Amino acid sequence: MTDIATLIERRERLLGPGNPLFYDDPVHLVRGEGVWLYDADGARYLDCYNNVPSVGHCHPRVVEALCRQAGRLNTHTRYLDENILDYAEDLLARFDDSLDRLMLACTGSEANDLALRIARFNTGGEGFICTNATYHGNTAAVYQLCSIFEPFEGHGEAVRMVDWPDSYRALDGLSGDALADAYADQVRAAIRSFDESGIGFAGMMICPIFANEGLPEIPPGYMDKAIGYVRDAGGLYVADEVQSGFGRTGDWWGHTASGITPDILTLGKPMGAGHPISAVVGRGDLIDNFRRSEMYFNTYGGNPVSCAVGHAVLAVIDSEGLVENAASVGEYVLRGLRELQSRYEIIGDVRGRGLFFGIDLVSERDAKTPDSGAAKKIVNTMRHRGILMSKIGEHDNVLKLRPPLCFSNENAELLISTLDGVLSEHSGNGK
Numbered sequence: 422m423t424d425i426a427t428l429i430e431r432r433e434r435l436l437g438p439g440n441p442l443f444y445d446d447p448v449h450l451v452r453g454e455g456v457w458l459y460d461a462d463g464a465r466y467l468d469c470y471n472n473v474p475s476v477g478h479c480h481p482r483v484v485e486a487l488c489r490q491a492g493r494l495n496t497h498t499r500y501l502d503e504n505i506l507d508y509a510e511d512l513l514a515r516f517d518d519s520l521d522r523l524m525l526a527c528t529g530s531e532a533n534d535l536a537l538r539i540a541r542f543n544t545g546g547e548g549f550i551c552t553n554a555t556y557h558g559n560t561a562a563v564y565q566l567c568s569i570f571e572p573f574e575g576h577g578e579a580v581r582m583v584d585w586p587d588s589y590r591a592l593d594g595l596s597g598d599a600l601a602d603a604y605a606d607q608v609r610a611a612i613r614s615f616d617e618s619g620i621g622f623a624g625m626m627i628c629p630i631f632a633n634e635g636l637p638e639i640p641p642g643y644m645d646k647a648i649g650y651v652r653d654a655g656g657l658y659v660a661d662e663v664q665s666g667f668g669r670t671g672d673w674w675g676h677t678a679s680g681i682t683p684d685i686l687t688l689g690k691p692m693g694a695g696h697p698i699s700a701v702v703g704r705g706d707l708i709d710n711f712r713r714s715e716m717y718f719n720t721y722g723g724n725p726v727s728c729a730v731g732h733a734v735l736a737v738i739d740s741e742g743l744v745e746n747a748a749s750v751g752e753y754v755l756r757g758l759r760e761l762q763s764r765y766e767i768i769g770d771v772r773g774r775g776l777f778f779g780i781d782l783v784s785e786r787d788a789k790t791p792d793s794g795a796a797k798k799i800v801n802t803m804r805h806r807g808i809l810m811s812k813i814g815e816h817d818n819v820l821k822l823r824p825p826l827c828f829s830n831e832n833a834e835l836l837i838s839t840l841d842g843v844l845s846e847h848s849g850n851g852k
C-alpha cells in the first residue's frame with residue numbers, strides 16, 4: 422500500500438499549500454490505458470472525468486509520434502520545420518474558411534492571453550465582457566476575467582461580467598424570447614457601461630458551451646443577440662474552445678451549434694492528449710495585423726514534437742471516428758441519466774452535449790435549491806466505487822462527467838449502474 426498521507430505531506434512541504442487535489446481520499450495514479458486509470462495499489466478506475474487525454478490514456482499512436490519526433494529533432498520555434506506547416510494545414514482545414522491563421526502556444530491560459538492581446542490590438546479597445554461564473558486561465562490578464570475564484574488584484578476597470586445564460590434557473594423566471602432578450606440585454610448594458618466610463622470596447626470572451634458555468638441549455642436566440650450587440654459595437658467574439666473543442670460535443674467545435682463563427686478562438690487541453698500545446702485560431706486580417714506590428718515569439722509553442730503529437734491526435738480522432746462516437750455514446754449516456762432523473766428527486770436537471778454531461782443536484786426539486794453537499798458526497802463515493810468524476814457550476818452542485826472520447830456503451834452502463842447504486846444509498850433507497 423502506498424502511504425497517501427506521506428505523499429500529501431511531501432507535496433505540501435515542497436509545493437506549498439492550496440494545490441488543488443481531487444477527492445477527500447486523493448488518488449495516486451500510476452498508469453493509464455484507454456478509458457482506464459490504475460492507482461499505485463493496482464485498483465482500476467473508469468475515467469469519466471478527463472478531457473485532456475481525450476483520445477484515451479497513453480494512446481499508442483500518439484506515444485509513438487511523440488517518441489519518433491523526440492528521437493529525431495526537437496528545437497525552439499525559429500527554424501524552418503515542416504511539422505508545424507503540415508499540422509497547421511490539417512487543423513485549419515477543420516474550421517470555417519474565415520478562420521485561416523494559427524498561432525501556437527503551450528497552455529489554454531497562454532492562448533487566451535494572446536487572444537485578448539490580438540483583440541485589443543485590432544479594436545484599439547481594452548474592455549472585455551465575460552460571464553459571472555467562468556474560468557479562462559491563470560495569467561495576470563486572463564485571471565481578471567475569472568469569476569469562479571476572486572482575483573486578489575480585483576477584475577480591473579476593463580472587465581464587465583454578465584450573467585451566464587441559464588434556462589433551468591432562468592433569470593426572473595422568464596422563458597422563450599424574453600429570457601434570451603433579458604440575458605442579451607446585459608451584454609448591451611455592459612457595452613454601454615464601457616462607453617460611459619470612456620473605456621474602449623474590445624470584445625466578449627466566452628466558452629461556447631459555458632462549460633465551467635455548468636453546461637446550461639442556452640436559451641435559443643441568446644447567442645445571435647449577444648454576439649450581434651458585440652459586433653454592432655465594433656467588438657470581437659472570442660470563443661474559448663479549450664474545453665469544448667476537438668469533438669467533445671459530438672461536433673468538432675463547440676461554437677458550430679450556435680451557427681456563429683467566432684472572430685478568434687482558442688484551443689488547448691485535448692489538443693495534445695496531455696502534451697502541452699495550445700492555439701489561437703483567427704481571422705487572417707486580425708492575426709496578420711497583430712503579427713506585422715507586435716513581435717510575438719514563443720520558445721516552445723509549435724515545436725516539432727508538439728506538432729507531431731497534435732497531428733497524431735487529429736489522425737486518431739479521424740481514424741477512430743471519435744467525434745461520431747462522442748455523439749452516439751453521448752446520446753446513450755444521456756438516456757441513462759434521464760432515466761435516473763425520473764427515479765431520483767435529487768436530480769433536478771440533466772444536461773448533455775456529446776460526451777459532456779452536467780447533473781444538477783437539488784435538495785428541493787420545485788425550488789431548484791442547489792445541493793452542493795450531495796454533489797461532494799456523491800463524487801467521493803463514486804471514487805471509492807471505481808468511477809472518477811467531478812463537479813462544476815456556479816453553485817458547485819452539478820456533477821460533471823466528461824470521459825475520454827473513446828468511451829463505449831459498455832463503459833456507460835457501468836457508469837450508470839454505479840451511479841444508480843450510489844444515488845439509491847444517498848436517498849435511503851427513497852426513489
Ligand SMILES: Cc1ncc(COP(=O)(O)O)c(C=O)c1O
Nearest residue numbers: 528529530556557558663664689
Ligand atoms: C474554458 C477554459 N479555458 C482555459 C483554461 C486554461 O487552460 P490551462 O489550464 O491549460 O492554462 C481552462 C482550464 O481549466 C478552461 O476550463
